Amino acid sequence: MIGVGSGKMKQYSNILHKPLSKGKQEVSLSAFAILFSELLQYNQTQGSGLMLVSLMEVISEAGGCWLSCWRSGSRTSLSSGQGCCFIFGLVGGSVIDIPFLLWMLQGNRREIKLLGILSFVHSTVWKVLFGKVADSLEKGTEHEDEYMISEKELLVNRFISIPKDMGTFNCGAFVAGIVRGVLDSAGFPAVVTAHFVPMEGQQRPRTTILIKFAEELMYRPYLRWFLDYSELYGFPYIHRSEAAATESSASAPREAFIPAHHSAVMAPHARAFEVVAL
């Protein structure tokens, strides 16, 4: 362990073991804006004629990638003080984990409910990334599984004017990628996209990050109920092969029951989809 304020620098045999200095937790906005702009230009020119939609996907992927770079670099102060570990998530495969997103950004708490993870993204993650809480978090009116995080002026969009011929292109896709990475790592797979939404009385539209959760998440609370129920009646263990069956039958009593264990706290690193092994 590293002593705090001992006044003597500890000697490290390997430079990789040396923790990065805590320093300022901010980077220059100009530097970031230029880097981001170059990233986009590179993807535009190098990507063998990328279509607009796929360019948006690419920068969304880059968002996830950036998330893992950011973890391995400057944010060591959040870790246990053992220096940085260079772990890069598999971006395309949407496996980012990154020691469980720094053990949920050092809140040491695993969110198991949708609203919990959403407010975690909306406040904690946003604060770490942009130094402020997101402007609003809303639930979609048409679909139960859709949520929106809106920002009047998203940091990545601050200097960017989209040409008229590019239509609905939104560089917020980068942030959407980050959000997707966080949600995936926390065991809440979702499709995350960025959109411009015009505002009344405002010259500029605001950016909305639309989160559409995977269908199975809607049934998760009921799945837990089913497992506890089956335990009670003498089926303490459900085979993996039956997992699929569990899910489909768990969806049946959907309207009838309010899950009793809705607030049950799971073991921190038990991933939600490994619940069959409990």
Next chain:
Amino acid sequence: MAAIYSLYIINKSGGLIFYKDYGSAGRMDTNDSLRVASLWHSMHAISQQLSPTVGCSGIELLEADTFDLHCFQSLTGTKFFVVCEPGTQHMEGLLKVIYELYTDYVLKNPFYEMEMPIRCELFDINLAQAIQKDRVALLGR
């Protein structure tokens, strides 16, 4: 009152990349503005060569009977100049502000191609605000 007649931005090879006129006086069509831009570019370069002082960076202010022309050249050779009423003050400051807007909303925009005409919505919005602010300040003085 229109203190500022027009604003030009020319790239390092003398091509006009941005032109905007304010008010009715000194309005020009596209061809004339292009001509003024390349003329100014050459005159600026010649003045640098002819100047008796060492390390001269070109003309900064041209005073005529009917207008003043203030010019600011950035380190990369992009020139910003405003044509304004004779005796208008604080134009250097305004040019610096415009340069700042250019670096923010044009150079940090991934869809802008270097040395090409500027078509950035955010630049237009913020420029209009800056000019407006300058006008208000002028009225207050």
